[in-house]
Structure formats: C-alpha cells, structure tokens
Amino acid sequence: MVAAQFGSASVHDPTKPVHAGPEDGWHGVVAPRSRFAPDSGRYHLYIGYFCPFAHRVNLVRYLKGLDSAIDISVVKAYPKGENGWPGWAFPGANGPDDTYEGSTPDKLFGSKYLHEVYFRTDKDYKGKYSVPALWDTKENTLVNNESLEMLRWMQRGFDEILPERSPERKLTLYPEHLQAKIDEVGEWLTRDLNSGVYKAGFAKDQAAYEKGVIPVFAALNQLEQLIHKNGGPYVLGKAITELDVLAYATAIRFDVVYVQHFKCNLGTIRGNYPVIHEWLKNLYWNVWGFSETTNFKHIKENYTKSHHDINPLAITPLGPYPDVEEGVNLDFSSIKPGVIAHPAVLEQQKNLPAV
Incomplete structure (x- = not known):
C-alpha cells in the first residue's frame, strides 16, 4: 500500500491513529519506549517479492541488518482472484499440490490468504489486503501496511537492538543534511x-x-x-x-x-x-x-x-x-x-x- 505522497509530513504523522476504522490502513510506528517497542522476533513482515512497495521495505530490513530480527512470510505471485478477492494467497491455499517456488506458508497463523491476517485485527476491514504488512506478535495486531511510512521509521526504530558500533546501526537513509x-x-x-x-x-x-x-x-x-x-x-x-x-x-x-x-x-x-x-x-x-x-x-x-x-x-x-x-x-x-x-x-x- 502506498502513502498518498512523499515528504516528511506525509510519511510520518505522529498524530495519526494506528487504525482509524474499516476504511483506513495501519500507521503504527516501532520506536523505543512506545506501544510498539523494538524487540528481536516480536514483529513479522508479510511481503510479496513481486511488489515494488513491499520490496523497498524488505530492502531497508536488509540494509539495517534486521533480516534475522524480523522474519517474513511471502505470498505467491499469482493469482489474486477476481476484483481483488480472495486476494494474495499462501502456498497450499488450494491443496497440498499448490506450491510456488520462493513463497512461504503464513509462518504465524497458517492462513490460506493474506486477508485472513487483516481480519484478525479488524473483521470489518474494507481496504486492500496489501503487502507489505507488519504484524506485532506481542499485541497480536497489525502495526503498519504503508510502505513509505515503514521505509522512513524502520531506519531508526530498531537501532537499540543492533550492535552499538555496527554500520547497520549507524546507517540512516534520511541524513539531516540531505x-x-x-x-x-x-x-x-x-x-x-x-x-x-x-x-x-x-x-x-x-x-x-x-x-x-x-x-x-x-x-x-x-x-x-x-x-x-x-x-x-x-x-x-x-x-x-x-x-x-x-x-x-x-x-x-x-x-x-x-x-x-x-x-x-x-x-x-x-x-x-x-x-x-x-x-x-x-x-x-x-x-x-x-x-x-x-x-x-x-x-x-x-x-x-x-x-x-x-x-x-x-x-x-x-x-x-x-x-x-x-x-x-x-x-x-x-x-x-x-x-x-x-x-x-x-x-x-x-x-x-x-x-
């Protein structure tokens, strides 16, 4: 899912609720001493390798050295269904022979479709069942499904769990002078x-x-x-x-x-x-x-x-x-x-x- 526009104000608005209702996405932020505090293994990322918006979040995950701290589940590249329903599927959705190289099961819940993960947080959700989507295993809720928002705060949100002098901890893709x-x-x-x-x-x-x-x-x-x-x-x-x-x-x-x-x-x-x-x-x-x-x-x-x-x-x-x-x-x-x-x-x- 894509934020409406690029820019510091739209990418991270701290006054925005995590999820304002069935028509809204999720806008949570992982940050120290917040509701969503950084912790290795606490968060799980749902992606599709096909999606450029999920790709950029997965890239930050690698560049920041978080590939072992945040595990991923990968949906199949196709099919999506008619008019977006039932949406992106995990392998096995249509039986044991339903495999697709590079995809994974839903490692958290064993879901057949990504929409099942969304409905765990909001059974009345009316938006798109999109990737990327970040899940919090502690509070059992979606945290964020807006790629531009995650692109920005993921650069710093997990720093305290990274080795103190590591290049990954020092890395920011949004340095002040630029x-x-x-x-x-x-x-x-x-x-x-x-x-x-x-x-x-x-x-x-x-x-x-x-x-x-x-x-x-x-x-x-x-x-x-x-x-x-x-x-x-x-x-x-x-x-x-x-x-x-x-x-x-x-x-x-x-x-x-x-x-x-x-x-x-x-x-x-x-x-x-x-x-x-x-x-x-x-x-x-x-x-x-x-x-x-x-x-x-x-x-x-x-x-x-x-x-x-x-x-x-x-x-x-x-x-x-x-x-x-x-x-x-x-x-x-x-x-x-x-x-x-x-x-x-x-x-x-x-x-x-x-x-």
Missing part, C-alpha cells in the same frame, strides 16, 4: 516514476496512456542527469539514501516488465540510460540486500499472469536476457548521460526541479 533534497526528489520520483508506470500500464484509453507514460520518461531523464551530476555511485553521490531504495524498486522492474507489459517502451534502461544502468547494476551486484531481495520469477509472473485485461493469455516473455547485465563502470564522469528526446517528454521534464 533531507531537503531527498524530499524534493522523492516527491517527483514517487509521483512520476514509482506511480507513473501504473498510470500508464492501467490506462483504459489512448489519451490516459499518453498522459501517464510521458512523465515516466521525464523522470528517468531527470534521474539520469541527477546521478551523473552527483558522480555516483548513489543517486545523491557517495551516500546511499531513500532515493536509491525508491528508484531501485521500480528500475529493476522496468526492462523486464514495465517496457512491454505496461507499454513504457519509449526506451529501456539498458539501452537508453547508461548512467542509471551502471547505478542499477552496482546496487544489484555490489550492495548487500539488493540482489537478495530481487526475485525475477515472482516479478515477471505476477504482472503477466495477474492482469488478465492487459495480458489475457498470461504468457510470460522470456526476455530480456539476462535479467541484469554484469560488469559495472563506477567512473560516472566518463559516461555520457542518455535521454529520451521525445518532444512531449522534454517539455514535461521542464516542470521538474533542477538537478
């Missing part, structure tokens, strides 16, 4: 790239599709320039930030899914954006947590076998091959930035803040 820039870039990155691929992909007519796809490539053009200006290897230079997590979860899906399935084919990352391509390869091959949380089978089969109005025969393309190319060039100054020079894209790009 917060203004992270908020500025995160706003258009979330709106135009993370959400933009869905606006293009789920468009019901030509006009809506074109309105959705143009900002996607304006954002990619801008991201290409931003990484190049800052010299890499991360979006803002030498320090990894939330922007790398936000951008990676969409970029790693771009060539393998969004280009063909969502018709985002004005260009590809590997063919048209050499700076983003090197940034992406470096994260995947060289930074712990990125390849470990990326499952291309789940990603490709979820989209191609769940969206029957877009892909009615549910055929999953074999390419592109390989999923991620090898070899990384970290001399970003030697790379000439790429650009999709479609007139509408360039015009749209003028509306974005300067890099």
